[in-house]
Every structure is written in C-alpha cells, then in structure tokens.
Amino acid sequence: MTLNVDLAKTTGQASPPTQRVIAVMEMLGADPGRQFTLAEISRGLGISRATGHAILATLVAHEWVTRDPLSARYAWGPAIASLAKPADLFRDDLADLAAATGTQVYLARRDAGSLVIIDIAGETLAAPRIGRGTKTPFVAPFGRDYVAWSSPEVQQAWLEAIGQPSAALRGRISAVLNETRNRGFVVERLTREYLRVYSALQALSDDGEVDAITAQLARAFADLSVIDVLPDELGAGATHSIATVSAPIMTVDGVVTMSVTAAPFATLEASAITGLGDRVRATAAAIGERLNRYGDQA
Incomplete structure (x- = not known):
C-alpha cells in the first residue's frame, strides 16, 4: 500500500514532523499483521530513509512499533492496544x-x-x-x-x-x-x-x-x-x-x-x-x- 503525507492539507499550527509520525502509524495500523522494511515505509510515505529511521527508532523505544531483530522489519506495536480502550x-x-x-x-x-x-x-x-x-x-x-x-x-x-x-x-x-x-x-x-x-x-x-x-x-x-x-x-x-x-x-x-x-x-x-x-x-x-x-x- 502507499500512503502520502499531504502537508498542503495542514492548516494553522499543524506540525509536519507530527504528520509524518501519524502517517507511519496509519501505514502500519492499516495492516497490523504485516511487517514493513524501512525502505517500504520511506518510499510509501515519500520521506528520506534517515527521517524514517529516526521516527521508527523513537516509536520502537516506546513499543508503539516493533522491530524484528532478524529481518529488521517493522510492525504495529503492543503499546497501541493499551491506548485504544x-x-x-x-x-x-x-x-x-x-x-x-x-x-x-x-x-x-x-x-x-x-x-x-x-x-x-x-x-x-x-x-x-x-x-x-x-x-x-x-x-x-x-x-x-x-x-x-x-x-x-x-x-x-x-x-x-x-x-x-x-x-x-x-x-x-x-x-x-x-x-x-x-x-x-x-x-x-x-x-x-x-x-x-x-x-x-x-x-x-x-x-x-x-x-x-x-x-x-x-x-x-x-x-x-x-x-x-x-x-x-x-x-x-x-x-x-x-x-x-x-x-x-x-x-x-x-x-x-x-x-x-x-x-x-x-x-x-x-x-x-x-x-x-x-x-x-x-x-x-x-x-x-x-x-x-x-x-x-x-
């Protein structure tokens, strides 16, 4: 799947970095059983690998995203479920x-x-x-x-x-x-x-x-x-x-x-x-x- 961050749609005090984080979570959440590579996420969202890596590293630290140590693929994390009561x-x-x-x-x-x-x-x-x-x-x-x-x-x-x-x-x-x-x-x-x-x-x-x-x-x-x-x-x-x-x-x-x-x-x-x-x-x-x-x- 491909999701694009359309910053032209943001108004007022919207934050482009925050929009990118939301886009990553929406991409993973749309198919929570699938694992994505960094390249797939970066390409799908139109962001650089460095930006994608920085976002994902932070999300992994908070368990909003998981990273498979063998395949280095990313997926929807367990901490999200605890927020969605x-x-x-x-x-x-x-x-x-x-x-x-x-x-x-x-x-x-x-x-x-x-x-x-x-x-x-x-x-x-x-x-x-x-x-x-x-x-x-x-x-x-x-x-x-x-x-x-x-x-x-x-x-x-x-x-x-x-x-x-x-x-x-x-x-x-x-x-x-x-x-x-x-x-x-x-x-x-x-x-x-x-x-x-x-x-x-x-x-x-x-x-x-x-x-x-x-x-x-x-x-x-x-x-x-x-x-x-x-x-x-x-x-x-x-x-x-x-x-x-x-x-x-x-x-x-x-x-x-x-x-x-x-x-x-x-x-x-x-x-x-x-x-x-x-x-x-x-x-x-x-x-x-x-x-x-x-x-x-x-």
Missing part, C-alpha cells in the same frame, strides 16, 4: 452527548449473560447513581437493543429464558422489536416498578448468571409493565415518564455488542423523546464507525 476512544462522544442532552450518558457492553457499563459521562440528578462495572442481566425485556437485529430464533430464546410468555407479552415484544429496528433506539419507561426491579436485577447479576429468581423477577416486570413506547403512543401532545433511551452499536457484520444510553429520568413530550432518541442513535453510529475502524481492544 473504549473509555479513551469514545469518551469525547459520550461527553458531547451528555452536554447536548443534559443527561447522564453511559456506554455498555454485552458480556455473556450481563450488560456491563464500561464508561459514563454527565449527570442526571434524578437518576440513581450508576458506576462503571454496574451489571444488569441480559434477560427479557432488558437488552432489546441487542436482540432487535438478531434472528427470530435468538429473539425467541431471549424472550423464553424468563419462561413461556403470555400472548399479550409476546405480541408487545414483537411490535417493540420491529419498531426498534425501524427507529434505531429503545425507550425505557420510568415507573416505580422499573426502579425497584432494575435495582433488584443489578443485585442479582453480580455473578453474571441468570438464575430462576432473576428470570421470574424479569417476567413479572414484563407482565406488569408497558414495554417501550410505540408510534401510536407518541402522538402530538403526548407525554411519558422516561428513564432511559438507548441505541445499539453494531459491528460491520451487523452484530450488536455495545450500546449507548441517555438517562433523562423525566417526563418528556413525544417530540423530545424522538429527538433524544435520534441524538443517542447518532452517537452510537459515530462510536460504531470508530470501533469498526480501530477494532475492539477492550
């Missing part, structure tokens, strides 16, 4: 969303049978305090943003893990999953039952296992609650008490592995719910693009 890669996106919405925002990851919060930004005074590492079980009706794009078989297994659902619940969940795919976000209603059940489920999910008690509690909540908000419930002038709005983060293969959530814990008009959902969805898409570009290093 989601908490670092996506913190600006979360902070921007929190500032724009005035809510607490958090990034969650699916880890086997649990959804684990891995980063947080902002604050919602009315919301319960949630910290990094907080877990909730991946059990219906929670995790809808993770299963809405899955196969019918996966969706059925997720729903039936809490026991055989009633016809009414099955119908509601089916409609909600369809709507989630259409609009791209999930809405969690704020009710007294939600607050109690959510806290209880967090306590039950410390070991990451969905046991009989967890399943029964989730089923009772699903049977007694109105899950999500559908289009005919978002008419003009309608208001709803909203706990959270979440959107999925997808891999290039369409698999949902993470999600972004904004937690207003407030009564919102229909237009505000839709607007918040669109903002959360846009942030999730931006994070997904970066995740797919740099890889999931967590």
Whole structure:
C-alpha cells in the first residue's frame, strides 16, 4: 500500500514532523499483521530513509512499533492496544452527548449473560447513581437493543429464558422489536416498578448468571409493565415518564455488542423523546464507525 503525507492539507499550527509520525502509524495500523522494511515505509510515505529511521527508532523505544531483530522489519506495536480502550476512544462522544442532552450518558457492553457499563459521562440528578462495572442481566425485556437485529430464533430464546410468555407479552415484544429496528433506539419507561426491579436485577447479576429468581423477577416486570413506547403512543401532545433511551452499536457484520444510553429520568413530550432518541442513535453510529475502524481492544 502507499500512503502520502499531504502537508498542503495542514492548516494553522499543524506540525509536519507530527504528520509524518501519524502517517507511519496509519501505514502500519492499516495492516497490523504485516511487517514493513524501512525502505517500504520511506518510499510509501515519500520521506528520506534517515527521517524514517529516526521516527521508527523513537516509536520502537516506546513499543508503539516493533522491530524484528532478524529481518529488521517493522510492525504495529503492543503499546497501541493499551491506548485504544473504549473509555479513551469514545469518551469525547459520550461527553458531547451528555452536554447536548443534559443527561447522564453511559456506554455498555454485552458480556455473556450481563450488560456491563464500561464508561459514563454527565449527570442526571434524578437518576440513581450508576458506576462503571454496574451489571444488569441480559434477560427479557432488558437488552432489546441487542436482540432487535438478531434472528427470530435468538429473539425467541431471549424472550423464553424468563419462561413461556403470555400472548399479550409476546405480541408487545414483537411490535417493540420491529419498531426498534425501524427507529434505531429503545425507550425505557420510568415507573416505580422499573426502579425497584432494575435495582433488584443489578443485585442479582453480580455473578453474571441468570438464575430462576432473576428470570421470574424479569417476567413479572414484563407482565406488569408497558414495554417501550410505540408510534401510536407518541402522538402530538403526548407525554411519558422516561428513564432511559438507548441505541445499539453494531459491528460491520451487523452484530450488536455495545450500546449507548441517555438517562433523562423525566417526563418528556413525544417530540423530545424522538429527538433524544435520534441524538443517542447518532452517537452510537459515530462510536460504531470508530470501533469498526480501530477494532475492539477492550
């Protein structure tokens, strides 16, 4: 491959030496499994061998780049992985969303049978305090943003893990999953039952296992609650008490592995719910693009 440093594109206080370092890292990072000779790097970037050697020697010293002692070839280094944690890669996106919405925002990851919060930004005074590492079980009706794009078989297994659902619940969940795919976000209603059940489920999910008690509690909540908000419930002038709005983060293969959530814990008009959902969805898409570009290093 050939990458060229176009210094004509730099403006203001841009530093040409820094641009050359970035170009070296981008060249190696574009094919991290390959080893490059000094000549290939220098020729590909249009820099002198002396400049290339000086840059690479510094990067090797910090383990951003490795140098094979036998072949003298260079490759992507192990220190880069330690810099590319989601908490670092996506913190600006979360902070921007929190500032724009005035809510607490958090990034969650699916880890086997649990959804684990891995980063947080902002604050919602009315919301319960949630910290990094907080877990909730991946059990219906929670995790809808993770299963809405899955196969019918996966969706059925997720729903039936809490026991055989009633016809009414099955119908509601089916409609909600369809709507989630259409609009791209999930809405969690704020009710007294939600607050109690959510806290209880967090306590039950410390070991990451969905046991009989967890399943029964989730089923009772699903049977007694109105899950999500559908289009005919978002008419003009309608208001709803909203706990959270979440959107999925997808891999290039369409698999949902993470999600972004904004937690207003407030009564919102229909237009505000839709607007918040669109903002959360846009942030999730931006994070997904970066995740797919740099890889999931967590």
